[in-house]
Amino acid sequence: MDKNMLAGLEGMPEEDKMRMASMIDQLQIRDSLKMYNSLVERCFTDCVDDFTRKSLKKQEETCVTRCAEKFLKHSMRVGMRFAELNQGAATPDN
Secondary structure: OOHHHHHHHOOOOHHHHHHHHHHHHHHHHHHHHHHHHHHHHHHHHHHOOOOOOOOOOHHHHHHHHHHHHHHHHHHHHHHHHHHHHHHHHHOOOO
């Protein structure tokens, strides 16, 4: 976890800081799992439509790969944009 996240908690007792850090870690893990599950569900639903074989067809495999790449690129871009906006909100306007 990023140390800057707890910088605003300097006046809190150490036990509360540790509890807060643990909660933040759990939330980050939960969000990562949600994103992964969303990726799997979306790409599977969009790309796999034939259950006659044990493995994916080449076309399905290509579709899943492209879908996953797009999903991850989109998630990274949204995260970067959110960080930019958050950074802009933290600086006072002149």
